[in-house]
Amino acid sequence: MKQTRFKAWTIAVALVVTFSLAACGNGKNTSNAENSAPANTSETESSTETASAPANDQPVKLRIYAQYFDDDTKKPYDYAVAELKKSMPNVELVLDPSVQDNGQKLRTYAASGNMPDIFQVGYNDIKAFSTSKNIEMLDNAAPTAQFKQDLNPGNEPVLIAPDGHIYAYPYSGIEFQILFYNKKLFADAGVQVPIKTFDQWKDAIAKFKAKGIVPLSIFSKEKWIGNSFYKGLVTREEPNGYAALTGTELSDAFKLAAKQFNDLKVAGLFDLNATNTNYDQASSMFYTGKAAMFVNGQWEIYGADKQMGDNVDWMYWPAKDEATYDAMKFYMDGSGEPAGYGVSTTSKNKETAIEVAAFISRKYAEFKYTQLGNPIVSVKVDKPITATPPAMMQRLIDETLPNIKGFAKLNENVKISTAIDDNTQNLIVKDFSDQDFIKNMNRVLGEVNK
Amino acid sequence: MRNYFGNKRAIAAFALPALLLYTLVVAYPVAQSLYRSFFDWDGLGAGTFTGLSNYVKLIDDPLLLTSLKNGGIFALVLVVFQIGLGTVLALACADAKIKGRKILKVGYFIPVVLSVTVVCQLWIAIYDPTNGLINRLFQMLGIPYQQNWLSSPTVSIIAIAFVNAWQYMGYQFSLLYAGVKSIPEQYMEAAIIDGCTKWAAHRKITIPLMVETYKFCFIVAITSGIGAFVQMLIITNGGPGTTNFTLTFMIFRYAFNEFEYGYACAVAVFLVALSLLATVIINRLFERERITY
Numbered sequence: 001m002k003q004t005r006f007k008a009w010t011i012a013v014a015l016v017v018t019f020s021l022a023a024c025g026n027g028k029n030t031s032n033a034e035n036s037a038p039a040n041t042s043e044t045e046s047s048t049e050t051a052s053a054p055a056n057d058q059p060v061k062l063r064i065y066a067q068y069f070d071d072d073t074k075k076p077y078d079y080a081v082a083e084l085k086k087s088m089p090n091v092e093l094v095l096d097p098s099v100q101d102n103g104q105k106l107r108t109y110a111a112s113g114n115m116p117d118i119f120q121v122g123y124n125d126i127k128a129f130s131t132s133k134n135i136e137m138l139d140n141a142a143p144t145a146q147f148k149q150d151l152n153p154g155n156e157p158v159l160i161a162p163d164g165h166i167y168a169y170p171y172s173g174i175e176f177q178i179l180f181y182n183k184k185l186f187a188d189a190g191v192q193v194p195i196k197t198f199d200q201w202k203d204a205i206a207k208f209k210a211k212g213i214v215p216l217s218i219f220s221k222e223k224w225i226g227n228s229f230y231k232g233l234v235t236r237e238e239p240n241g242y243a244a245l246t247g248t249e250l251s252d253a254f255k256l257a258a259k260q261f262n263d264l265k266v267a268g269l270f271d272l273n274a275t276n277t278n279y280d281q282a283s284s285m286f287y288t289g290k291a292a293m294f295v296n297g298q299w300e301i302y303g304a305d306k307q308m309g310d311n312v313d314w315m316y317w318p319a320k321d322e323a324t325y326d327a328m329k330f331y332m333d334g335s336g337e338p339a340g341y342g343v344s345t346t347s348k349n350k351e352t353a354i355e356v357a358a359f360i361s362r363k364y365a366e367f368k369y370t371q372l373g374n375p376i377v378s379v380k381v382d383k384p385i386t387a388t389p390p391a392m393m394q395r396l397i398d399e400t401l402p403n404i405k406g407f408a409k410l411n412e413n414v415k416i417s418t419a420i421d422d423n424t425q426n427l428i429v430k431d432f433s434d435q436d437f438i439k440n441m442n443r444v445l446g447e448v449n450k
Numbered sequence: 451m452r453n454y455f456g457n458k459r460a461i462a463a464f465a466l467p468a469l470l471l472y473t474l475v476v477a478y479p480v481a482q483s484l485y486r487s488f489f490d491w492d493g494l495g496a497g498t499f500t501g502l503s504n505y506v507k508l509i510d511d512p513l514l515l516t517s518l519k520n521g522g523i524f525a526l527v528l529v530v531f532q533i534g535l536g537t538v539l540a541l542a543c544a545d546a547k548i549k550g551r552k553i554l555k556v557g558y559f560i561p562v563v564l565s566v567t568v569v570c571q572l573w574i575a576i577y578d579p580t581n582g583l584i585n586r587l588f589q590m591l592g593i594p595y596q597q598n599w600l601s602s603p604t605v606s607i608i609a610i611a612f613v614n615a616w617q618y619m620g621y622q623f624s625l626l627y628a629g630v631k632s633i634p635e636q637y638m639e640a641a642i643i644d645g646c647t648k649w650a651a652h653r654k655i656t657i658p659l660m661v662e663t664y665k666f667c668f669i670v671a672i673t674s675g676i677g678a679f680v681q682m683l684i685i686t687n688g689g690p691g692t693t694n695f696t697l698t699f700m701i702f703r704y705a706f707n708e709f710e711y712g713y714a715c716a717v718a719v720f721l722v723a724l725s726l727l728a729t730v731i732i733n734r735l736f737e738r739e740r741i742t743y
Contacts, residue, residue, distance in 0.1 A: 104706060110494055128709060132494035221687055272579040275690040276600045414708050426691035429601040443512075 065119035068097040080363035110134040115344035117353040123337040136343040138166045143358035150379040157336035168340035171364035173376040176334025177228040178314040180294040194315035196325040205267045217291035219282035220274045223421035230424045232333040233257035236319035239331040241408025248446045262434035305390035330405040419444040483715045491712035504716035517697045524611040525675025531615035532622040540626035559620035570684040573613045629663030665736040673725045697721040
């Protein structure tokens with residue numbers, strides 16, 4: 001009797017476990033089934049029209065996954081939400097603040113079939129979500145034609161993915177990296193600005209080091225900034241940037257940039273602890289006058305202006321000689337890639353979500369343009385600038401933006417971009433030469449482009 | 451006792467909750483990792499079955515050699531500092547002639563209860579090449595040696611491993627101290643009466659009798675070294691480049707940066723297999739000298 005009871009009990013427990021595990025599996029299967037929804041946009045739209053299609057004045061609640069942690073992210077969001085209330089009062093946004101986790105939370109949402117209706121998304125996730133059918137293709141969506149029409153010239157790469165489709169409405173334009181410098185330190189050291197050539201740059205390094213000043217602060221604990229620094233050097237010779245890495249070996253332009261990078265390091269451009277320096281430490285070194293130069297994107301203009309006022313300006317990337325500098329200075333060290341607000345394929349109010357995603361993106365751009373005087377936005381804004389841009393931004397508006405000849409283009413291969421990240425960070429430290437860089441990169445290129 | 455073991459219901463009632471929990475949080479994920487390691491999988495879709503290709507790729511991956519080398523160095527540093535130094539300190543603290551033993555015991559254990567982040571930030575400051583304590587100390591002592599502790603490809607892994615060794619030495623110390631105290635004092639007294647020196651007595655009696663404790667300490671130190679991650683992530687983020695990568699860092703990179711979850715699972719399976727192998731070898735090595743009393 002005891003034996004029978006024990007068996008029955010064991011079977012019952014086993015069944016509970018089996019059902020629990022099966023339930024997990026079912027969840028994934030459901031998600032997979034959802035993921036394998038038809039790729040054809042018109043098909044998906046028509047199939048969801050009945051499901052979504054709320055009357056225009058019916059209240060709609062949409063979950064939005066967006067960055068919301070500092071002034072740069074909170075203010076444009078609040079502005080866009082306030083504008084949305086005026087234009088679509090029936091829409092209520094429920095904010096799910098995103099975290100800076102390289103898209104892990106969003107991927108977890110996607111894997112568990114819990115995608116927000118609208119979400120901020122970068123290109124890596126767009127690629128993954130387009131394959132797994134978690135992001136709505138917006139090619140034929142209602143707001144897309146107008147969005148395309150209103151795009152600022154040259155901004156196509158931030159809207160249209162390399163596969164020719166549209167997955168997200170962008171708000172930023174193509175951003176790029178520049179060299180900031182401390183005017184007073186340059187004047188005190190007798191360094192002429194702008195630095196146009198590498199010889200001038202090395203000469204400046206020697207002068208700053210003689211005065212005990214770090215020539216350039218860089219937050220190279222983050223690998224992307226060393227990558228951008230290298231790209232800045234590359235663009236003086238190869239305006240297409242990393243998109244030109246199609247062969248099995250580095251071309252001369254890339255080899256020269258590696259040599260220049262290494263020579264600058266040997267000359268003492270970087271702080272000894274550069275690869276363990278984070279943004280706060282590097283920017284603090286520059287703002288407090290301990291470093292003469294600082295490398296970052298043009299978005300740093302606002303912070304630099306606030307901290308240093310008139311004592312800071314920026315310069316283009318130097319080149320091997322003045323003729324090259326003059327010819328190449330308007331090829332910018334930045335490459336646009338698709339990003340912005342995307343919409344989930346499983347949203348119950350897909351059409352409304354698409355409208356809201358496009359609207360929010362436009363309003364972000366509007367905020368940046370009108371309130372910050374930042375013209376590097378995705379779409380044209382027909383409202384006047386209400387804020388006076390910092391002098392550095394004004395210089396960018398007057399001198400650079402009308403004359404930009406091109407941006408470095410994206411290399412889509414993750415292996416190549418990861419290898420550049422790793423090896424440019426290595427180039428900053430002693431005991432790693434440009435020859436090591438070339439050898440490592442050629443190995444990766446040989447594997448990827450064979 | 452026979453009645454107790456005959457009561458299957460009682461055994462099931464006591465064992466099943468733990469077994470269920472273990473199955474759900476350990477066995478099932480390990481089995482899933484093994485299963486997924488045979489797929490080209492980005493973590494979202496169903497993935498494509500690719501057989502052993504992830505393992506073949508792993509053999510050719512230059513990061514594997516770097517990671518194994520770093521794991522080995524890390525484990526060695528832990529063994530030397532945590533077990534070596536821990537033994538010396540445990541023997542010293544067990545000696546009644548040593549003054550202030552209570553304070554020393556508490557002092558050795560304090561770093562264990564500190565947050566890893568706090569400890570790493572402390573050592574980042576100590577290792578700073580310009581203003582750090584160590585280089586400044588060399589300057590003050592007139593020693594013309596300056597080291598870029600966290601950027602040097604040869605020194606940084608040892609520097610990082612030392613942070614872990616320093617923080618968790620107290621944990622190994624407490625195990626070893628308990629081991630020393632568990633040995634009957636008569637053995638030591640008899641040896642001393644026979645004219646044995648204290649050092650010889652420890653070498654011939656105390657340490658051999660602590661074989662089970664050492665077995666556990668070695669397993670903890672070596673598997674911690676092979677799978678080290680947190681200190682690398684906080685202190686250098688694995689850099690410069692991939693200099694400070696370990697197997698766990700490889701998993702992190704392939705899963706969360708390159709979204710190759712299938713390949714990351716293969717690395718994880720390799721890590722588990724390596725840790726099990728290390729455990730088996732340690733068990734075998736210490737088995738021959740098993741002493742019961």
